[in-house]
Amino acid sequence: MSDFVLVAKTSEIPDPGQLLVEVGERLVVLIHAAGHWYALDDICTHDGGPLSEGPLDAQSGTIVCPRHGAKFDIRTGAALTMPATKPTMAHEVKIDGDQIFVRLRDG
């Protein structure tokens, strides 16, 4: 399993809010919602759309692909609505002081 990588500071992302970050050779959308932090691959599994550019709903815990409206669970990456049928990858997030770390899941 890979190590935690420093990606941003907590002050950079309001609640609710999201930020596109590079972790190694992956693009990850870092999400701040209802006091919690999440990290997903910035890829809609339907058509490769950039989730970081889609609307975030902190109350329901979902993010929507801006291309065709596929909705994903920000905690697990699960695809909740069509046209996406496969989950996007969710990564581990750790907060240390004001620093945000992400550890990529393999795969």
Added chain:
Amino acid sequence: MSTAIASTGFSQEAFDVFLAARDEPAWLVDMRRAAWRRFQELPMPSVRDEEWMRTDIRLFKFDRFGLPDLSSPASSHYVGSPLLSAGVNLGGHAVTLDGQTIAAELSTKWTEQGVVYGSLDALVKEYGERLRPYFERRVVDPFKDKFSALHAATWCGGTLLYVPKKVRVDEPLHALSALSSSGVDLGKTLVILDEGAEATMLSETASTSADGGGLHCGSIELIVEQGARLRYVNLQNWGHEVWHFAHQKAHVGREGRLQWTIGALGSRLAKVNQHVALTGPDAEVQVNGVMFTEGRQHLSYNTHQHHEAPYCKSDLLYKAALQDRSRTVWRGMIKVDRDAQRTDAYQRNDNLMLSRDARADSIPGLEIEADDVRCTHGSTSGRVDDQQLFYAMTRGYTRREAVRMIVAGFFQQVFDRITIESVRDALGEAIGRRVSDIKEFATP
């Protein structure tokens, strides 16, 4: 082993130094400056652009690469084993490393007949005025996008093949472009077959290190004049960390014949625009594509068959096998102009999915303005058939052997169209080597 990089990034200062070191004809310098201005004006392609929406290059950074330092010669020769030329009696060969020519040779048998082959860098200085009309045709549009503009401004090295009228070169010409780790290749290939000429060119790429990164931003321009016949093979076999951006286009004139075969095996991400324009009546083009991807490779090919004249025929077949989490994107377009009556055009893309996590996007398209044509297209995507596997195993094959056999059979259709034995062997062997690593099908 590597060529020095002048500076980080493609800056104005680096471009000025690059131009000053080249000593080229004024018309070419003007072309480069115009393209450079366009490169600076154009934005990076975005996933919002239709053409790029399935090819995400947000991780690509221009400032990690730079222009080669032409003041220092290529520091070493490339020691590698070309795949396409094995066992072939060549009429000539050329080798570049990071875009700088390190070897170029043409048999006197052909030089005596007026054939010109070798480094485009050197030959454009020697034959500037003769080559100028071909450059001014702008076969590849230098202003198409940021990468074509960068290439038009900064191309270096590269290969030129010119075959005079009615000369038939019956020995293949071979070109190898090698890339060192983190190197940059801005090579341009220009092939000109004058009226009634014939030739075969085998072109391939390789990295000195399988894991080394790098950037290729290149072009291929094929000019097949009236009644000429060209067989052109292009094997892209970079290391798996190389970014590959290419614009490739052929002009085929009246009664010209072109067989264009591409093999796409390497690179981390490839974005290729491959166009053929049938510009004179009765021209015929056959395009063959073989792709094999693994790991997280992403290969994206936009093909375009443009029928500008009547009574022409084009036939395109791309076949791809994908394993692991790799991805291919094929967007094909047949465009028939109003005057191109009696066009016969076909395009087909087949994808064999060797993994549940691989993905192939196949998007054929037709745009037809003439009213007396035959234009058809097809696309298939599927997994290895369990029944075929079962049958082969009942005949004594292991599961892995059965999968390899099925993959070989999948590609046979396109191999049957490739008339050059060394090319069939090279592609078959390269693919066979990769298939042997398939894990998913190794156990029931």
